[in-house]
Amino acid sequence: MNEITAEDVKVDKKVLDYVENQCAPMCVIDIFENQDITIAIFLLKHGVTLPMHDHPGMHGLLKVINGAVKIDSFTVQIASGRVIQLDEELTALQHASQIIETNDPACVLTPHDHNLHEISCLNGPAAFLDILSPPYDVDLDERERSLRPCTFFRQIAQEQSNSLPADTPVRVKLMAVDQPPLFYSTNLKYLGPPLR
Numbered sequence: 001m002n003e004i005t006a007e008d009v010k011v012d013k014k015v016l017d018y019v020e021n022q023c024a025p026m027c028v029i030d031i032f033e034n035q036d037i038t039i040a041i042f043l044l045k046h047g048v049t050l051p052m053h054d055h056p057g058m059h060g061l062l063k064v065i066n067g068a069v070k071i072d073s074f075t076v077q078i079a080s081g082r083v084i085q086l087d088e089e090l091t092a093l094q095h096a097s098q099i100i101e102t103n104d105p106a107c108v109l110t111p112h113d114h115n116l117h118e119i120s121c122l123n124g125p126a127a128f129l130d131i132l133s134p135p136y137d138v139d140l141d142e143r144e145r146s147l148r149p150c151t152f153f154r155q156i157a158q159e160q161s162n163s164l165p166a167d168t169p170v171r172v173k174l175m176a177v178d179q180p181p182l183f184y185s186t187n188l189k190y191l192g193p194p195l196r
Helices: 012-021
Strands: 026-033 039-043 049-053 060-074 087-092 098-101 108-110 115-135 136-139 144-146 151-160 168-178 185-188
Touching: 012 039, 012 115, 012 185, 039 049, 039 060, 060 168, 087 151, 098 115
Parallel strands: 026 185
Antiparallel strands: 026 039, 039 115, 049 115, 049 151, 060 087, 060 098, 060 108, 060 115, 087 168, 136 144, 151 168
16 A cells, blocks of 8 residues: 555546645545445645544555645544444544655554544645545445444643653543534546456
8 A cells, every 4th residue: 555656546637636626625536345445535625624533443544645644643542332422522642743745654543543533735635545444334234234423523622741752642632523514525536447
């Protein structure tokens, strides 16, 4: 995954120009999904921030293939499978921000570590390949469908951290909120090579 480039998945100047000039803050290119994995490309306009959200019970890889992003990630300790309610307050550890560019390796999130994140486009449009397992939307069999709820958050408090080293996680208080109404996306067609 660390060696994938924008050229490999046909995210060229024409696609990037379209993203920067259309109305939505973000575009999504769906590549592949089954009951085990979701693969997509997210494209953020310059200066846009993908709001803080979680990936319940999921592993993820994020590889920047164009531009640069700042990732602020958080670790929350909650029971596996527990659904977070709107307006619920949670304590989390906020990790040091990371600036990620095209030559950097993929970022990793697990069901327990760095599971919440907020992604800001610093140099854009920025594009990143995103692999999640299992997906948010899972077909368990022909009769049953399971939706993993994606919850959005906002930070409401932070402990004082003046005496801590710069790379030490800081304890913060988060609140579960509705998806920000001004943040939405449009879908683009995948033009790269098919997955077999």
